[in-house]
Amino acid sequence: MAGPTISRRQLSGVLRRLRRERQMTLEQVAERLEWSTAKVSNFETGRTAKPSVTDVSALLRVYDISAGSPEDRAILALVRQSRQRGRWAQYGDVLTGEYAGLEEEASRISSYEPIVIPGLLQTPEYARLHMQSASAPRVDSEIDRTVEARVQRQEEVLQGSAPELWMIIDENALRRMVVDQEVMRGQIDHLITVSEDLTNAITVQVLPVATSFHSGLVGPFVILEYADEDIAPFVFLETDTDGLYLEREEEVSRYRRLFEQAQSVALGPQDSVQLMHGLTT
Incomplete structure (x- = not known):
């Protein structure tokens, strides 16, 4: 299982790829969800430190990923992994x-x-x-x-x-x-x-x-x-x-x-x- 840091980067890459495959702009996604464009962008750049399952699920529905499908479960697993405590957290005082x-x-x-x-x-x-x-x-x-x-x-x-x-x-x-x-x-x-x-x-x-x-x-x-x-x-x-x-x-x-x-x-x-x-x- 990947650590939280790399899981968050992988999640960002997946969400960015899905949006581009659907030929949607950040603005279009934001409008559908009534979010700010910055919020959508933050998911794609990894700036959202602890993405929520609820928010990512909303994005996946916009991208026509069915709830409970294998792809949906895999992506939400990344969300949960990205929220865990990393193995290097114990060295947060020096790293x-x-x-x-x-x-x-x-x-x-x-x-x-x-x-x-x-x-x-x-x-x-x-x-x-x-x-x-x-x-x-x-x-x-x-x-x-x-x-x-x-x-x-x-x-x-x-x-x-x-x-x-x-x-x-x-x-x-x-x-x-x-x-x-x-x-x-x-x-x-x-x-x-x-x-x-x-x-x-x-x-x-x-x-x-x-x-x-x-x-x-x-x-x-x-x-x-x-x-x-x-x-x-x-x-x-x-x-x-x-x-x-x-x-x-x-x-x-x-x-x-x-x-x-x-x-x-x-x-x-x-x-x-x-x-x-x-x-x-």
Whole structure:
């Protein structure tokens, strides 16, 4: 069963698809239900945090979905799932926003990181050191909670029906934080182990410092894609408070091109492993 965050996104995609298949505008639906256009739009964009069964049922009747039909029951099941407490709610004090829930349900995660090691590949020791070295360091208790949450996220995302991960890491990120050589050596060894494991779906490429790649000016980004066609892909740009979610087709296409450019100029997986071996000797 999908978590509430992804269920809400799936519900939004289904409702948007049904309206378009009926060739109806937001205004026409709103008029039929005597709702505001904004209310209809909020269901389709996921801004309605806890959609009600009654409201969604009303929408389904407008779209000629019969009450009690298999499609009706499936969609209302999404409504109920979207209202449940998510597994990451217990870490609400250190994990803001909905990204963790979206990440664990993705079928493919493409990440470009010019500054630090991507969170899904961080060792606990590296994650702790990174947080302690931040310009606004957290207190120890908060760091402990954040590291715990990150380890659990890795276990949830990387085990079971794991997504395909394609991580491009700038060489500079591998050379940072030399204040603790042992931590960095352990982190790089972990990246090597993950890269050489043929049983996972993880690809790591290193972008060497000698490469003239300028898309780094946009900063780090993650592209999340889903097997369900009703869940649109999006780009995530992390911030201190949560992040920006870019969902327009032209925005996603732009970042896909940037990622493909980075793939083309970065070292291949085997050469990336060789470079990382050289950093630990």
